[in-house]
Amino acid sequence: MTDLTRFTIAQAREHLRKKDFSALELADAHIKAMETHRDLNAFIVETADLARERAKESDFRIKSGNALPLDGIPLGIKDLFCTEGVQTTAGSHILKGFRPNYESTVSQKLRDAGSVMLGKLNLDEFAMGSSNKTSYYGHVKNPWKARGHATELVPGGSSGGSAAAVSAHLAMGATGTDTGGSIRQPAAFCGIVGVKPTYGRCSRWGIVAFASSLDQAGPMTRTVRDAAIMLNVMTGHDPKDSTSMPTKMPDVEAVLGQGVKGLRIGVPKEYRPAGLNAEVGALWDKGAQWLKDAGAEIVEIDLPHTKYALPTYYIVAPAEASSNLARYDGVRYGLRVPGKSLDDMYAKTRAEGFGKEVKRRILIGTYVLSAGYYDAYYLKAQKVRALIAQDFEKAFGKVDAILTPTAPTAAFGLNDKVDDPVAMYLNDVFTVPASLAGIPGASVPAGLNAHGLPLGLQVLTKRWDEATLFRVCQVLEDAAKFPGLRGGA
């Protein structure tokens, strides 16, 4: 029998409707793959029984001619999304055993569209990390390895479990969240597509908060079309999230064939610092050429405040995180370590419940918000953030989309960069500016480096212009003919 996990979402959707196989068979194939590849540690919780149950419901609807848009499609849900009755940990010890009584808006929308949840995907603790090594539940392995090497590689982060599961065909798609690159960078490291929509597109309700002004959910899939199919379902105004916007979402699947003819694509020179990895630089040039060949015009642009993006991000994000994570105090849910007094209980609970990177960011965030430092750090960072957004606004006066590399390198070894947080933070140097500006961005797998590891290209457009974003991504995908982990998606 054909391996049902090889299909894309778009293909499986067709096959299911034609009843070539059932949703239950599709779910079982993925459950088997999930169980076979536990060595990747992509899932924190597997929900095989639940998946079969929902697959049966899908089959019933399909049979009765009432198929929903994602009926029977097996998906993984990043363990940052609260899922009703299913443990939700955010990759942290402090939430061990926490079972919410509510479902996040985004996962609810996917559920309402008929998709089948396979389980909760591993991530960096509270989505803080670029390697998936900060998870309390162990690191995730990248399914890719350098040619001829046995070295285990990181899947990127924080949505590392999502990227690994989709790349290794354990799930047809997955949800991710992106605060400074947490969808795009792991997508690039694992050779899949990852889309961070405009801030305000997807409701944040029910997603464990890291940095509220930056967090945004998005799809992670093996093809651009699949990402479009998922995103069409995930977005929409939610009155329960004040920062979710009622701006109308274009049908991004419908725009996929439209090409880039006549579009102006910006290439920012600030993204080519001295010492940029030569292969990354070469792939970027190649990507620009593909778009040019497809009829786009390539324009060099300036994003002058780019160099301040990373330091700005590492003030704003920890500041918000330090406050967002104050609720994990051992009083109402999750871990509680008893103490002699209330303060002692707080201290012990948080000391044991949070990992090193989370503590580091809470400390940074607390520091930059402190009396006497607020103006110099947080307020200044907000001003720089506005300038970065302005850079993009000006650029989008001249161009329709921007093309950059997604990450400065391919996936690195599990034991690299362990003790140098700043080197780790540099992974996000190309993804963070778009997060600060709230604009949509996507990573498309565009090629392999000399060691046979995937590299991604990042496309950015102006706020609410996901339509152009998907048009450009589709052209890149078509031109790149990226082999995928199995030599073809």
Added chain:
Amino acid sequence: MSYIIKGETGDWEVVIGLEVHAQVISAAKLFSSASTSFGSEPNSNVAFVDAAMPGMLPTINETCVEQAVRTGLGLKAKINHRSVFARKNYFYADLPQGYQISQYDQPIVGEGIILLDMPDGSVRSVGIERLHLEQDAGKSIHDIHPTKSFIDLNRAGVALMEIVSKPDMRSPDEAGAYLKKMRSILRYLGTCDGNMEEGNMRCDANVSVRPVGSTELRTRCEIKNVNSVRFVMQAIEHEAKRHIDVYESGGKIDQETRLYDSNKGETRTMRSKEFAHDYRYFPDPDLLPLEFDEAYVAAIKAKLPELPDDKKDRFMREYGLTAYDAGVLVAEKENADFFETVAKGRDAKLANNWVSNNLFSVINTRGITIAESPISAKNLGRLIDLISDNTISGRLAKDVFEIMVETGKAPDAIVEERGLKQITDTGAIEKAVDSVLAANPEKVAQVKAGKEALIGWFVGQIMKATQGKANPAMCQELLKKKLAQ
């Protein structure tokens, strides 16, 4: 009427600013749909966001915004069309989020003014610095278990208005008048119940002292959460004396937060400056800035009720009452309404006497409110009618009033039942006059000899003979006529 404290080194004055926390009247909490109803089972009015469950987000309750704007308008304050919610970060067991959502440098309401009605009838003006919206915390209960604390989150997230005055008050009396006036305005507006004992209006007092004549502002201490007007006044008095003692013995006052102990009549340190929280305020990224236009404000303004100051002016104008009398009547809207019902179409001064003197004394003695008054406004009005149309005398009216208090019956019925109707029949009165005159020939002789003052004695005798029912004016007239014969 300045309040001067005599110290050993000279005269001192006290400088007072008050922060009032007023619980907003609204069915739901500031950022959740959970009920605000009082007295529910612990932790029964708690939405996921109130308990700060992971991933939960606040969304603004528009009613609370409207109430804040309404209150701002009532305080003649500047309404800010754009305001920002900020997080005030600190850890406490009954603060689930680990921060309180409040407003910091961009509050919804700016500067305003409040007029104090002082006991001597004078009016003092006190500035309002700002009003902002914020969440209340939950409640920690420490006396159920010897080692455990219990948390009730019913109150967590309920909307409060923090109303900050300028340091414009100079005596405990003014602070008391400020709180009473604030409560009155809030109740008129329907934005807060203003019940300090139940805690839906709470007060922190900022107190400092300075030598009379000085304009400096010395270090202040904040006295937290005093739960009655009287205690606020006492706490200020004690705190001012403490400051003066410290200064006069060569010490200095440290800025700190203090608690008032009403049993011991003293304030003591709650949190010194070294332990002051660094709240790390920053704009709440879960909430967009709060914005509305002038039309929104105008619509609320159009529906404002008549407020105490306007009502007081009108009572003075329309009913000819003194500032003091009008001030007493309008302090509680229900009292003012009661008075107006009684005064309508009647002698306003007479109405005020009966309401403010006779009825209020009953109300105060019994410790009840006007809503529980044994005499309805309609019946009190009827009583005045009976006096005005000479059905009963003023003296008998007092008896009828007492019977009304006891029985709650209508005055007409009482007069009828007990035969208290005034005798205005000339013949009947004449008969009584004649018999009294006949019984007291020597007194008659004295009057005729010029001792006119005895006429009053005769009137008294006639009233006695008629059980007070004779019309006093008619008695006088007849007596004079007969004695002149």
